[in-house]
Amino acid sequence: MASIPANYGLLLAAALFVLGFAGVLARRNIIFMLLSIEIMVNASGLAFVVGGSRWRQPDGQLMFIFILAMAAVEVSLGLALVLQLYHHLKSLDIDKASRMKG
Amino acid sequence: MSGQDFISLLPLTVLAATVVLIMLAVSVYRSHILVLLITLAGLTAAAAMLPLAAGSGPRRVTSLLVVDGYALFYTGVILAATFVVAVFSFVYLRKQQGQQEELYLLLLLAALGAAVMAASSHFASLFLGLELLSSSLFILIAYPRGRLNIEAGVKYLILASVSTSVLLFGMAFIYDQTGTMQFSRMAALADANAGVLFTTGLGLLAVGLGFKLALVPFHMWTADVYQGAPAPVTAFVATVSKVGVFALALRFFSQVGIRPQAHLFLMFALIAIASMLAGNLLALTQDNVKRILAYSSIAHLGYLLVAFLASGPLAITAVTFYLSAYTATTLGAFGVVGMTPCRGREADAVEDYRGLFWRRPWLAAIFAAMLFSLAGIPLTAGFIGKFYLLDAGVGSSLWLLVFSLVAGSGISLYYYLRLVVVMYMRPRGASSGEATASCPWAGSLMLTALLAVIFWLGVYPAPLIDMIQKTAALK
Numbered sequence: 001m002a003s004i005p006a007n008y009g010l011l012l013a014a015a016l017f018v019l020g021f022a023g024v025l026a027r028r029n030i031i032f033m034l035l036s037i038e039i040m041v042n043a044s045g046l047a048f049v050v051g052g053s054r055w056r057q058p059d060g061q062l063m064f065i066f067i068l069a070m071a072a073v074e075v076s077l078g079l080a081l082v083l084q085l086y087h088h089l090k091s092l093d094i095d096k097a098s099r100m101k102g
Numbered sequence: 103m104s105g106q107d108f109i110s111l112l113p114l115t116v117l118a119a120t121v122v123l124i125m126l127a128v129s130v131y132r133s134h135i136l137v138l139l140i141t142l143a144g145l146t147a148a149a150a151m152l153p154l155a156a157g158s159g160p161r162r163v164t165s166l167l168v169v170d171g172y173a174l175f176y177t178g179v180i181l182a183a184t185f186v187v188a189v190f191s192f193v194y195l196r197k198q199q200g201q202q203e204e205l206y207l208l209l210l211l212a213a214l215g216a217a218v219m220a221a222s223s224h225f226a227s228l229f230l231g232l233e234l235l236s237s238s239l240f241i242l243i244a245y246p247r248g249r250l251n252i253e254a255g256v257k258y259l260i261l262a263s264v265s266t267s268v269l270l271f272g273m274a275f276i277y278d279q280t281g282t283m284q285f286s287r288m289a290a291l292a293d294a295n296a297g298v299l300f301t302t303g304l305g306l307l308a309v310g311l312g313f314k315l316a317l318v319p320f321h322m323w324t325a326d327v328y329q330g331a332p333a334p335v336t337a338f339v340a341t342v343s344k345v346g347v348f349a350l351a352l353r354f355f356s357q358v359g360i361r362p363q364a365h366l367f368l369m370f371a372l373i374a375i376a377s378m379l380a381g382n383l384l385a386l387t388q389d390n391v392k393r394i395l396a397y398s399s400i401a402h403l404g405y406l407l408v409a410f411l412a413s414g415p416l417a418i419t420a421v422t423f424y425l426s427a428y429t430a431t432t433l434g435a436f437g438v439v440g441m442t443p444c445r446g447r448e449a450d451a452v453e454d455y456r457g458l459f460w461r462r463p464w465l466a467a468i469f470a471a472m473l474f475s476l477a478g479i480p481l482t483a484g485f486i487g488k489f490y491l492l493d494a495g496v497g498s499s500l501w502l503l504v505f506s507l508v509a510g511s512g513i514s515l516y517y518y519l520r521l522v523v524v525m526y527m528r529p530r531g532a533s534s535g536e537a538t539a540s541c542p543w544a545g546s547l548m549l550t551a552l553l554a555v556i557f558w559l560g561v562y563p564a565p566l567i568d569m570i571q572k573t574a575a576l577k
Contacts, residue, residue, distance in 0.1 A: 010278060010299075017271055024264055033260055040267035047274030055281040063226060063283075067270065070233045074263050077240050081256050088249045094260075097253045 009050035016043035110169040112151035120144025166227040171573030173221035190334040193545040212238035216346025225283035254330020269310025275303030318376040328396035333440030377404025378510035412498040420490035427483035434472040434552040457529030483559035
């Protein structure tokens with residue numbers, strides 16, 4: 001079975017990462033921003049898995065499990081905060097949350 | 103793991119056990135003062151374990167953590183700062199409605215995260231410590247659930263998550279190039295194949311850490327979060343989280359080495375200069391005390407980078423001393439802000455401090471001393487700290503950085519002294535209900551202790567410097 005060159009995996013991860021980053025910058029709806037962050041985080045996870053397979057070590061996949069757990073934490077905290085913010089603003093637009101300036 | 107390893111980890115274990123204990127205590131019986139006492143007892147017990155852990159010498163505990171003098175010294179600073187923040191939080195929250203007990207739980211978890219970072223020597227422990235720290239901070243910042251708090255919490259959540267993923271991506275690149283996640287082994291492998299990807303990875307890692315340290319140009323979140331978070335939590339963000347991240351950055355980059363990486367060195371130098379100048383210049387335009395202190399903290403982290411870039415044993419002494427002095431001073435400054443309530447809100451407008459000296463002379467005098475120390479006026483800890491930074495910078499002939507440090511300090515005098523002058527002005531009649539401080543004895547005691555530390559470090563720093571040189575030297 002022909003294996004996929006490691007650099008392709010890294011390229012894919014980088015593309016996903018850039019897409020996620022662009023999403024965070026472009027989107028103004030907080031839910032979509034959280035989704036974009038998920039994409040960035042998972043792109044990093046993919047890069048770790050690629051690294052792990054290149055060196056034939058379990059470390060890369062181990063890091064991916066940590067990353068999954070962290071992503072779950074971030075999303076649950078994020079959604080809790082988003083609920084609270086919606087309670088105050090009646091909107092999910094991040095630009096409305098700009099009482100502080102300077 | 104041997105028994106000796108468990109002893110080395112005792113400070114961390116005690117801290118974690120305290121968290122569990124508080125969780126159980128809260129579920130049985132809610133009492134604000136009881137939880138505070140458990141927190142303080144837990145922190146004291148963890149600090150008491152430090153000499154015990156130091157007794158077994160520098161140890162590598164599994165491949166994840168290194169418990170050496172450096173890690174233990176920083177853990178001590180983190181524990182002491184958390185102790186002070188816990189007392190401030192009690193004073194701050196005691197009059198408020200709602201359930202306050204979970205705040206201490208989160209404080210301890212965040213402190214645990216910072217301590218893990220100070221001891222980490224592997225990407226996995228770095229990541230776990232960092233996440234423990236920042237996930238606790240999301241909630242801490244939004245804790246009182248006012249509109250500004252939530253706004254600040256959401257902003258911090260978004261930017262911290264983005265920076266974490268940048269950091270992770272950098273780590274993945276480095277791992278892919280070197281095949282190891284241990285800092286100490288990375289250095290040897292890096293020399294052999296320092297390709298473009300490896301440098302990119304280091305750069306991304308530096309950007310991620312720069313976000314956490316609020317260095318220019320990654321400082322956008324700082325002022326908003328500092329303003330929106332309750333004052334004791336702001337003190338925590340400004341001290342404990344930065345101490346943890348900086349301890350880690352110093353360990354990582356002194357093992358991997360920045361000097362050979364010319365691009366990285368240049369990047370750090372530019373970031374340092376930008377932080378020193380932009381932080382101080384932006385602070386000039388603010389009229390909210392918490393925002394002024396936020397921008398000043400950006401500048402202070404810039405100063406720290408001067409010694410960080412100088413590298414070498416003197417640099418580590420300088421950075422460690424400066425971080426300790428900065429921690430004590432910043433805690434004091436935010437402590438005063440948190441204890442000056444003003445008509446049911448925090449007194450954070452500069453105008454709220456007009457004539458504070460005539461109403462609360464002691465509080466105003468403490469605040470003035472903290473501001474002098476931040477400005478680096480002789481007899482205070484800030485002066486000795488800055489002296490060591492300059493010494494380290496000059497020793498490595500980083501002239502441009504040293505010049506920026508001096509220029510930045512000059513600019514900063516203006517806004518620190520402006521606050522001091524406002525406090526000593528005569529109040530404008532009895533017009534408004536300006537800050538009439540309520541400062542119960544626990545808060546006063548803490549502030550007085552911090553004042554004593556500032557002057558002690560400013561007048562007679564030799565014992566602490568001796569201790570840093572003996573314990574905190576990184577190999």
